[in-house]
Amino acid sequence: MAPEMARTLSCDVAVIGAGTAGLAAERAARANGASTLLIDPYYCGTTCATVGCMPSKLLIAASHAAHAARSTGMFGITVSDIAIDGKAVMQRVREERDRFARLTRENIEEIPDGIRLSGRAKFTAPNRLELDDGRLIEARSIVIATGSAPFVPGAFAGLEKRLLTNESIFELTALPARLAVIGSGAIGLELAQAMARLGVDVTLFDRGDRLGGIRCDKVHAAVKGMIEADLSLQLGVELEASAADDGVSIAWGGASSGQRDFDYMLVATGRPPNLDGLNLSAAGVALDDDGVPVHDRDTMQCGDSAIFLAGDLANDLPLLHEASQDGAIAGRNAVSFPVSTPAERFTSFSITFTSPPVARIGQSEDDAVVTGTADFSDQGRARVEGINQGVLTLYAAAPDGRLIGADLCTPASEHLAHMLAWAIQQGQTATQLLEMPFYHPTIEEGLKQALRTICAATPIDLPEDQDRGLPAGA
Template sequence: MAWQRRPADEEHTITDLSCDVAVIGAGTAGLAAERSARKAGATTLLIDESFGGTTCASVGCMPSKLLITAAAAAHGVAKADVFGIVVGETGVDGAAVMARVRSMRDAFVAATCETIAALPDGVQVRARATFEGATTLRLSDGRRVTAKAVVIATGSRPKVPEMFASLGDLVLTNETVFELEELPTSLAVVGAGALGLELAQAFARLGVAVTLLDKGETLAGLKDEKVEAALREIIQRDMAMHLGVEISVAREGDAAVLRWDGPAAGEGRFERVLVATGRPPSVADLGLDTTGLDLDDHGVPTFDPETLQCGTSSVFIAGDADAMVPVLHEASDEGAIAGANAATWPEVTREERCAPFAITFTDPPVAVIGAPAEDDSVIGCASFADQGRAKIEARAEGLVRLYAARPDGRLTGAEMVGPGMDHLGHLIAWAVQRGETATGVLELPFYHPTLEEGLKTALREICATIHAPLPSNRDQGNPPGA
């Protein structure tokens, strides 16, 4: 709601505010920014309309993983016979699944709200803020805030294309899907990025008839064609999948009718439609046109990724609002950097960023680390279709592709899908950030039988390509069958 000036007889109740650093948004990045600025000695204000908890706790990481975990339990029961375990009649209680998701989600949100409640007196300001200039904010309650520096940490919002408006309440986003009282019988998921894939597979393994649609032609934003092909083979076991298609929608009673055309044409009737077509930065209503900042085509201020400073101004930006890397650990890091630099502005410190690292929590998981492969990259491959520990666990599938630079085999990135890649991805991310070579990693201990051993094939392939000697004392090859 737009700010309206209060009647004259109420003017005396309005007390304007001032501080060193004003932070707009109390999500992960905003909380980190306020804490960092205050630690640096700045007086701070944290401004938010609702203080309703972080995106991660309320509508992102935590509720989605609760649903995924329920799906994993159902899938484990379904494949128990592989191990000689006889299971009687089973079923999925959709209402109980969703009730647990909400109950535990609410507990995570409550924990976040306790952190916010513990902030020093006077730091929280419950209002909506818009810029009136680079360092002046107008609050929805009529007050003004004057700050030496401002951090924008307003997060992101689901993108729902206009074409879905006709479906009304049949449309779900990540901000509404967890409010379902019961599992739908059928679900169209539009968007094959990380969020769409995770939820599509989870619902499918809970017994929902799922169709995945995307106008793009790749899954999870993967750039490595071989890894993407391995993921595609896995995902299409659980659901119908149509990529590279144009979609039209219509509502017929209580059903959504979707038609698609492209490499394959078809149509389907669905009880619900989950739109997972992205979460653009939530900056449109901030009045950024009053700040004098340069804005990109999406209305986001241009900024230095190592300082989070917008131009040479005293405005900083962090988290999903900057549309750079929309994941929690990056939002937290960015908030800390932005808050510290806002506190010391005009002096700012350039911070070396962590190696890029993203995980898609499908089963098996997908991990993307560092830089994509380049024309002169050395690539080491390891199939997990024949990996010892994976076969023991009846999870033998997937592919690892490690990228390295010449002449020494320094690891630069990876794309990986397979069992345990949410953990193995950490090992590679650490190695990339520390500048390790394939030879150097092979000198480290690998226990048997573990999934980690599966990385050795890819590491050895890099060494062979660059003619690097294998560690003679430690890397004697995998034991038979590993």
Template structure:
């Protein structure tokens, strides 16, 4: 009988994406012996098929959009032409540089700590590898990420379907595309394709897009996005094969069918936990088969197992994955000593134009609100971007800011200002006591802050001056 190779370590990390790399680095800092298992070591999802290539497509779309609308400034730009092959060529070249930079980081790890292959739990502390070797660890970090799934209704035309893992490998821009799903990926890419001259339709079973429930904000978002592409909301979809491409059928709030070159599936990224052998670990799984865990320690029950990043189906954004990975790596290294760490202020963005940004906790019935409209804001009008709205909420005793929802020019930058204010417990009055330079987009926050102060009698003195367009 052949002898089975046994590998021993303090911490085994499954998955070399953003969360897994953060877990690996933190566990090493704690002095642990760590083994990192991944089937490809190709780099992070963000660099390869997520954040960076999507922003490259968005940047190209925005450039085309700006050129078409330069006439408002008296600048004639005649004969706008989008070269799809050059657009996609630049995207892939820059993406590959980003991905190469993340892979270069692997060189920092100690020799012999990276194992290429797939791992499967044999028990809570033993992993079986494809080549027959077994890893025994004191603790394990699951950081396997997520992956897109083609819905049942589109299996018939799976070869014509794209996901965020394949869309950026297009050699040329399609003439038409149907986007299924109005979440972050679907919203960003549908608008980018439309701005690049691709006939684009966005479909979603919900009657809202971007996950925004504020009715006034949702109306504004649909008006803005709907001016650039076709929206079919509140509908169920399925696909069938047509001679010239993919036929998308929709029914519900409306019914119809249309043929497209491709269908982009943007309905989410379920955790990649299949065939991981979680049933052997003794940890509790929810109805979807995802481990139940503590968000402030990343520990699964009381087991020596921790889970971080998209694998836990919680908050699919990079800074959260990195933070979760660090927590998981530290606690895995020091297990059975486990430290609970408060989570960062909630913060997410969708890079549509304008950007949709969320800051802080969801408002409660006791919250007070202030709103700012950007349809008449001075700097926004100067830039010909006078569209949008900001809602800021605060607790009702002192006006301490607790969160905000933004859909306006400059939102990706102003949201960072607001996340700091929320994290440090700053009040609306304290915000107004500091300078807002004129003319800036940030000035547009002042009406919302003033409204909050007007609802809180003890808010103190604040700047009541109103400058043009502020």
């Protein structure tokens, strides 16, 4: 190897991975006066922009348009000859996806060249890295932010081009006629329902009997009913898949049994952390049962070491806003090492962008003294819009009815969930929320039913409520 390729580079903070978390970590470290090096083999953009949040929402947006066109009859409006051009749908998905990815890459390119290093890194010592071209890096602190990748069970590996993940489905040039989706987590639910509403014959399989990690039985029942209205749902099953002529043949058994042929199989069985090739044994950090370095989520530090984690690799909450906060925390503490400052973390908060969306916030019924539920089947504004379906459940603590969590699947639940997450993070009570203005008629008014239940069950006075006693749905 040429001597110049084996040279040693030095910095205060080295960051492995240029996704959302890694970029945030490098930015935070540099903003706090550190010299930094950012290492990534591709610099192709973030998971969100390239294969995650944005392309999936583009597909979902198309499904919303198709569903809306089919749903005008209740308003006395007839839309005839609805046709879905699958090639045009996927072309827009790719074009807009590519635009988001390009803008992300342009932002990355603004990082000075001397900081951006192309290559794969592995540990040779707790403060020393080696790149795959032989270059060495000595750093006072190191942030690992290598992200995650789709998990494909070995039994499906032989399906080859008929097997899709969230990293390949958006490359389809047209919509398939028949699609099997394996896994009912967020990715599986979102893409299964979107494809079904775009006219694809979809069957969703899962060995479990619970969708999307939903905690509340009432909310789960509502979600299950909505999903089953769009596609075939097979829960509690084991399946076998084999390559067939121009497709995939699936046989399943368990809670139900059957056999069907599909054009493609989308595997949405999770995204484990990218750990391969890091040589963590040389990093001197303890690993958990999944091989992830044990770390403090409030500091992102691994034990007492100068190694920090950020983003999906940490295997905590694989969400963009969490990855960004992870990176900022890890970057700041990597600079101040050996002193680490715990951060106040966000209230846990996730949204699955089904229609209507499913949201999960904070703690569950297991931690609550009292719960309050609101049914949106007769909620005023929702009924006006013809979207009156879904349920939300709020969880509160004693003695004052302080909100600690929520599960919901309602109209506009992505917006309601933000309001609730903010209220929970600020420690607000049900009484305090009821004392806030609720404009009429809005979806937000649907919260009142659940809030009143909590107030009635806690030893506090129900606040004056000008519309209390109005007919249901008003």
